[in-house]
Amino acid sequence: MRAVSFESVGFSYPGSRQDKSSKQVFEGLTLTLVPGKVYVMSGPNGCGKSTFAKLMTGMLKPDSGRILIGENDMVWMGLSDIGKHVGLVMQNPSRQLIMQKPVDEIAFGLIHRGMQKDEAANVAKAALRDYKLTEIADTPTQKLSKGEQVRLAMASVAVLEPDWLLLDESLSCLDGASRSKVLDKVARLVRHGGGALIISHSKDLAYELGAIRILIERGGVSVVV
Amino acid sequence: MSVLVLSGIKFAYSGSNRKVLDGVDLSIEKGEAVLISGPSGGGKTTLCLVAATIIPTRVQGDFSGMAELMGQGTRKLGPSGASEYVGYVMQEPEFSMIMPTVEDEIAFGLENRGREPAEVAVAVEGVMTRLGMEGLAGRDPRRLSSGEKQLVAMASAVVHKPQLVILDEALSGLDDDKRALALAELDAMRQGGAALLIAEHAGTGRQAPFLSARRYVLQDGRLAEEVSG
Ligand SMILES: Nc1ncnc2c1ncn2[C@@H]1O[C@H](COP(=O)(O)OP(=O)(O)OP(=O)(O)O)[C@@H](O)[C@H]1O
Ligand SMILES: Nc1ncnc2c1ncn2[C@@H]1O[C@H](COP(=O)(O)OP(=O)(O)OP(=O)(O)O)[C@@H](O)[C@H]1O
Ligand SMILES: [Mg+2]
Ligand SMILES: [Mg+2]
DSSP: OOOEEEEEEEEEEOOOSSOOSOEEEEEEEEEEEOTTOEEEEEOSTTSSHHHHHHHHTTSSOOSEEEEEETTEEGGGSOHHHHHHHEEEEOSSGGGGOOSSSHHHHHHHHHHHTTOOHHHHHHHHHHHHHHTTOGGGTTSOGGGSOHHHHHHHHHHHHHTTOOSEEEEESOGGGSOHHHHHHHHHHHHHHHHTTOEEEEEOOOSSHHHHHTOEEEEEETTEEEEEO | OOSEEEEEEEEEETTOOOOSEEEEEEEEOTTOEEEEEOOTTSSHHHHHHHHTTHHHHTSOEEEEEEEEETTEEHHHHHHHHHTTTEEEEOSSGGGGOOSSSHHHHHHHHHHHTTOOHHHHHHHHHHHHHHTTOGGGTTSOTTSSOHHHHHHHHHHHHHTTOOSEEEEESOSTTSOHHHHHHHHHHHHHHHHTTOEEEEEOOTTOOSSTTTTTOEEEEEETTEEEEOOOO
16 A cells, blocks of 8 residues: 655646636645555645645646655556545535446446446445445435435445545535444555545544544645644 | 424425425524434435425425415415525535626625615625635635635525525534634524524534524434434
């Protein structure tokens, strides 16, 4: 399992037609996430937590500096290659759900990776049961409730068994039972040498999980163990 | 007169035979806060849609029961009639944003309701200051962080001083400072006579306006009142 290193990363959102000013989020950000650990990231609204998660999954590219998975610079890796190492449950999960049927959503990544359709469907059905989604197996993914979408996104990412699991405010959308389920999954991943980054406004979470805290302030990052 | 009265509400989304709401009774008076929690998929958002009159007028399904807002049947009132009385912060606020800047987005509802430009400007500036979002005025509302979008949605929902404010998980994504400002705004509205309907997962704090809130759990299509302990 590999570490993920941000080396002097700079990132700005470019301006748009309505709002021409570009929006700088990071400058010279250097940080290494070591596998076998859980990190809890927090900081004020707009400080860059979701941007960090998207950089770490290759959805956004740094303007300067580089991000390494192990020894490999992410710029030279394809998204599906990065996907073997890093999986993200987004803050607005409806954006990451692309299929109509929940079971197809989970199977999609597996088939893309070369698994036979039948086998992928079986794995997907088991994952639906695992995340208590069998009742909504016939509901279109875009119509699911927010918590159901989070669980479906989680299931779709988890079956791909990435080394790193990134959860962007996912826990606050879940009820007690599914929250425990997801935290169980995180604990198991970490025991097997993987790592997790959980973005949350909760003050108690890092303590509850014995995690390393990462605080992002506007313009700077500090790590608190 | 109650602000909202729901009686015997049943609802199944079209294409599904599961009654997401299966006999919901709830009335909310002026100045009252009601907090709804319950399992994910339990129907909190569906209940908010009924209170905002979007169900049954805009969402297809099998609806029965009686819903009244400010003494008027919601089927007749419709979403545009109801919008005078209701401010609704949706769980996924980004889908409701249409204007090029945050300032315009918040002003839009007021202008739409025929308020004078001078009055609009004062109201928009006031709510942005109280929610600590002055810095966002010229930004594109679709290109913000999730918490920033929630704030814009909240400002748009309260700026016309509605009689009923509906919040669907609208606080969980805010940082501590923003959350405190949002709660202060909501409690001031409640003290001014507004009713609050708030859907949140369990664990929502004990500060105002939750301190005096009636609490319910929505499960298996029905509301059960939580006895405070
Ligand atoms: N348009 C729709 N068509 C079919 N089923 C739907 C539709 N919208 C919602 N549902 C289903 O209705 C149930 C209740 O959904 P709702 O969004 O009200 O739940 P919720 O309590 O708000 O959940 P959460 O805590 O996850 O936000 C869910 O199982 C959901 O999948
Ligand atoms: N698509 C975009 N275009 C331009 N600016 C953006 C875009 N998305 C986010 N931003 C800005 O970049 C900064 C970082 O946003 P980000 O979404 O990473 O914050 P966050 O820490 O996740 O906040 P939250 O707690 O509200 O989710 C914010 O100032 C935001 O306004
Ligand atoms: Mg975010
Ligand atoms: Mg909901």
